[in-house]
Amino acid sequence: MTFSHDSFVKAVRAAASVPDAVQAVRALLKQVLADPDAVAAAVPHQEEDEILLFEDKTVSIWNCRFQPDVVMPPHEHKMTAHIGVFSGAEKNILFRREEGNLRHAATRAVHPGEVFSIGPDGVHAVTADGDRPSQALHVYLGPLTQVKRGLFDWETGAEVDFTMENFDRMKRPADMLPGF
Numbered sequence: 001m002t003f004s005h006d007s008f009v010k011a012v013r014a015a016a017s018v019p020d021a022v023q024a025v026r027a028l029l030k031q032v033l034a035d036p037d038a039v040a041a042a043v044p045h046q047e048e049d050e051i052l053l054f055e056d057k058t059v060s061i062w063n064c065r066f067q068p069d070v071v072m073p074p075h076e077h078k079m080t081a082h083i084g085v086f087s088g089a090e091k092n093i094l095f096r097r098e099e100g101n102l103r104h105a106a107t108r109a110v111h112p113g114e115v116f117s118i119g120p121d122g123v124h125a126v127t128a129d130g131d132r133p134s135q136a137l138h139v140y141l142g143p144l145t146q147v148k149r150g151l152f153d154w155e156t157g158a159e160v161d162f163t164m165e166n167f168d169r170m171k172r173p174a175d176m177l178p179g180f
């Protein structure tokens with residue numbers, strides 16, 4: 001079946017409505033991304049880096065493009081997130097929260113066809129790995145724009161509310177992040 005945002009949203013909503021939605025959505029993403037080039041070819045050219053495709057109480061669906069020279073600040077989702085990459089590579093910098101501090105835990109580059117899942121307690125920063133943008137379908141098992149969630153200061157780990165103002169202010173140039 002040819003990929004389209006509309007058919008993808010329909011399929012994800014169906015998968016998100018079953019009892020084991022976390023696994024069902026992950027399996028669906030794996031299936032859709034079995035041919036990542038076909039997804040990349042079918043996705044319309046986008047001006048915006050991040051496009052909200054759908055959101056209700058059960059699921060939020062985004063098409064996210066990241067640039068290699070900018071790193072999105074550490075943040076939480078407060079719900080399971082599945083990241084399915086179809087172009088480039090998305091670099092996930094994972095953190096642990098320890099006594100209010102942020103400790104780097106791991107860095108994982110997610111490549112086309114792979115699905116990377118982050119649990120409700122996960123904290124990550126994201127950018128594109130390599131020298132070209134990454135593109136991915138992000139599916140969250142809940143109403144992402146409706147929940148109160150945090151952003152974390154790169155140095156101190158201090159939490160601030162997730163707002164677009166804070167998010168933009170806390171982005172970093174990739175060359176300012178040694179060791180990740």
Ligand SMILES: [Fe+2]
Nearest residue numbers: 075077124126
């Ligand atoms: Fe995220």
